[in-house]
Amino acid sequence: MAITHEMKVQRREDEGKGASRRLRHAGTVPAIVYGGELKPVSIQLNHNDVWLASQNDWFYSSLLDLNLNGDVQKVLLRDMQRHPFKQQIMHLDFQRVNEKETLHVAVPLHFLNEDKSPAGKSVEVVVTHELKDVNIECLPKDLPEFIEVDLAELSVGDIIYLSDLKLPAGVEIPGLKLGKDHDDAVVIAKHGKEEEEVADVAAVAEVPAAKVAKKEEPKK
Missing domain, CATH: 2.40.240.10 (Ribosomal Protein L25; Chain P)
Structure with missing residues (x-):
């Protein structure tokens, strides 16, 4: 309610x-x-x-x-x-608000038990919250103040998607009706080294472009 x-x-x-x-x-x-x-x-x-x-x-x-x-x-x-x-x-x-008309509202996500999860306890794992709120639809009587996301079982490599959320009765996520491409990630737990490797690749990729910009003209 x-x-x-x-x-x-x-x-x-x-x-x-x-x-x-x-x-x-x-x-x-x-x-x-x-x-x-x-x-x-x-x-x-x-x-x-x-x-x-x-x-x-x-x-x-x-x-x-x-x-x-x-x-x-x-x-x-x-x-x-x-x-x-x-x-x-x-x-x-x-x-x-009309009590008989469906509402379309963005409600906040409350993340629970991250510090108690396998991912949360590991200093080598980076847990990112990809979304802070979610767009839902429901009748006014079913409107929740927030939606809980329990991360107690979160481990490295896990990804929690919109379709994994436990929604209150009468609440739907309209984006999920549009197909799998709209099933966005909510939480990602990855090894910290993966973040470093991505950053290193990005840095290396920028070097050739910088060299090209400063390339000397050929000697005559």
Whole structure:
């Protein structure tokens, strides 16, 4: 069952860049809610509440209950604008959720027990996480906050693919319906020497090209 998180919001009457700038100075975040049969609505949220929520994975992939004076609407975060260098959230876009319509969402992957695995215990093995999240489809009631990837049995040479993930009931990975070419690697455990050999080959391959560029003209 999907977990929801409630956030209190207020209606925003003023529009435009000037109004948004004033809201930010007052410690609030301008936002918009759209989708469904209702018209888009401009809202505002407390910046501190939003900032704390933004430190969690669920803020980006879970259902959110936006509470406007008791009127609750279920939404998903669809876009977030951050200040280029300040710790400030500039604007949010929320999309209303229809309980009967399939969602297409990217949810984070949580990797478990890597340090307990044969690969994780070996100093000679390099374990790489090729993906940090995965695109899924499901009904809102089945939306997970994250998908666990248990690496307890991971050994050198192992590759975990999307098709190996254990998905919650009602959740699918649409990319897998497109064929084996879309069954991407999620985790790879390889011997550290393989990484060094690849780097050495790449370095050697660059030498001839450098020599060609600096090749002297033939003497007359």
